[in-house]
Amino acid sequence: MFLSNNFFLILLFLNSNLLCASASSLPRPHPRKTCVVRQHAQDKDDAPAILNAFKECGNGGNVVFLNQTYNINSVMNTTGLQDCEIDLHGTLLWGTNITYWLNNSLPIGYQNQSSAWFFGGERVTFRGHGYGTLDGNGQTWYDFVGGVSNYPGRPHGITIWNTKDSIFDGIRFVQSQMWTMAIMHSKNVLLSNIYVNSTTDDHSPARNTDGADTIFSDSITFDRWIVDNGDDCISLKANSTNILIKDSTFYRGLGVSIGSIGQYYDQFEYVENVTVTGITSHNTRYAAYVKTWTGQQVGYPPNGGGGGVGYASNLTFTDFTMYNTTSTGVFYITQCTTFSGVAGDCNSSLFNIRNIKFTDIKGYVGTSYIADMQCSGASPCTNIDIEDISLTKYVLDGVPVVEYECQNVENTMGFSC
Ligand SMILES: *[C@@H]1O[C@H](CO)[C@@H](O)[C@H](O)[C@H]1NC(C)=O
Numbered sequence: 001m002f003l004s005n006n007f008f009l010i011l012l013f014l015n016s017n018l019l020c021a022s023a024s025s026l027p028r029p030h031p032r033k034t035c036v037v038r039q040h041a042q043d044k045d046d047a048p049a050i051l052n053a054f055k056e057c058g059n060g061g062n063v064v065f066l067n068q069t070y071n072i073n074s075v076m077n078t079t080g081l082q083d084c085e086i087d088l089h090g091t092l093l094w095g096t097n098i099t100y101w102l103n104n105s106l107p108i109g110y111q112n113q114s115s116a117w118f119f120g121g122e123r124v125t126f127r128g129h130g131y132g133t134l135d136g137n138g139q140t141w142y143d144f145v146g147g148v149s150n151y152p153g154r155p156h157g158i159t160i161w162n163t164k165d166s167i168f169d170g171i172r173f174v175q176s177q178m179w180t181m182a183i184m185h186s187k188n189v190l191l192s193n194i195y196v197n198s199t200t201d202d203h204s205p206a207r208n209t210d211g212a213d214t215i216f217s218d219s220i221t222f223d224r225w226i227v228d229n230g231d232d233c234i235s236l237k238a239n240s241t242n243i244l245i246k247d248s249t250f251y252r253g254l255g256v257s258i259g260s261i262g263q264y265y266d267q268f269e270y271v272e273n274v275t276v277t278g279i280t281s282h283n284t285r286y287a288a289y290v291k292t293w294t295g296q297q298v299g300y301p302p303n304g305g306g307g308g309v310g311y312a313s314n315l316t317f318t319d320f321t322m323y324n325t326t327s328t329g330v331f332y333i334t335q336c337t338t339f340s341g342v343a344g345d346c347n348s349s350l351f352n353i354r355n356i357k358f359t360d361i362k363g364y365v366g367t368s369y370i371a372d373m374q375c376s377g378a379s380p381c382t383n384i385d386i387e388d389i390s391l392t393k394y395v396l397d398g399v400p401v402v403e404y405e406c407q408n409v410e411n412t413m414g415f416s417c
Pocket residue numbers: 067089131
């Protein structure tokens with residue numbers, strides 16, 4: 001151990017001499033304090049031991065999970081970490097005491113949603129090494145809520161909270177309780193080589209199992225994701241800016257979502273500068289879609305609301321390969337969302353959608369429409385550029401898909417409504 005540490009220091013020194021004229025700017029290397037979390041006997045709650053490990057090693061240390069299954073039977077809050085490395089070699093398996101979670105999951109302060117684990121800090125590196133897994137035991141939840149949307153108290157798997165300059169890599173997320181993760185109040189975070197799979201094995205849908213949702217966050221990169229689920233693959237919500245989603249593969253979910261947004265009466269929210277590129281989609285409902293609430297407030301979040309203002313602008317969706325997209329409009333906009341069960345009122349939203357590029361889209365789909373855009377009469381969509389589309393309709397092998405359905409779309413480029 002001692003020898004190998006010295007060896008590492010020498011290498012570091014040589015490298016730094018190659019790269020810099022002076023080695024004096026090098027931080028003084030010091031061994032990291034390491035906390036190895038040991039699992040309890042069967043069924044005992046491992047959350048207290050995990051909280052202790054983060055308390056001991058959350059500032060400048062290394063938290064290590066062995067290749068074991070850890071039972072999490074209570075909520076965890078491990079925020080405020082500093083320069084912390086986490087190595088997950090095993091599985092964190094969440095308990096299924098629904099009574100407990102409904103009463104204790106931690107509120108996130110948006111859409112009345114809540115979470116099983118608040119996690120965050122600055123300069124955090126969380127590695128799953130392609131193997132480490134968060135397992136939410138979600139089938140219990142899918143069966144319990146039986147398709148009811150946004151069941152109060154049903155927890156998200158993890159909330160990445162107030163996190164800056166951090167990396168999450170090689171982590172698997174399976175059968176999440178609800179949204180897999182929410183990324184909130186965070187900036188400059190890279191999430192790479194992430195596998196998400198939340199699918200149901202019976203008649204209850206895996207609804208609300210979003211792969212990730214960004215809220216009040218800036219400069220977030222999703223690189224090499226695989227998502228197989230029953231809802232949004234990745235969803236960019238209120239105040240998501242400078243977001244990059246690249247080189248990812250999505251199965252069965254709804255596709256990449258902007259929104260829903262505009263749910264809070266008279267509140268200004270926006271989404272700006274989003275690039276989604278290098279995407280392969282198998283049996284998703286859309287390639288991408290934008291969803292806002294109407295201009296009238298009906299009820300309250302999570303399942304009601306509306307009347308929010310703001311805009312979504314500079315959204316680029318490019319280099320998509322589609323296999324069997326299932327719904328009307330490979331690209332879709334709706335501004336008609338209102339209290340569940342209510343319809344109409346598609347022209348009242350003041351939330352503006354503009355500056356969109358949907359380009360270099362190929363493959364085969366189950367619709368005749370390249371785009372279906374129901375924009376609000378009170379605030380039409382402008383500057384929509386759709387070009388370089390090479391889609392065929394699968395049922396009519398080789399027949400090109402060429403149609404558009406538009407309401408209140410102005411200043412189109414590359415196509416006409
Ligand atoms: C973890 O343990 C399981 C069996 O318990 C084994 O199959 C697997 O290869 C191990 N993984 C790693 C990364 O060591």
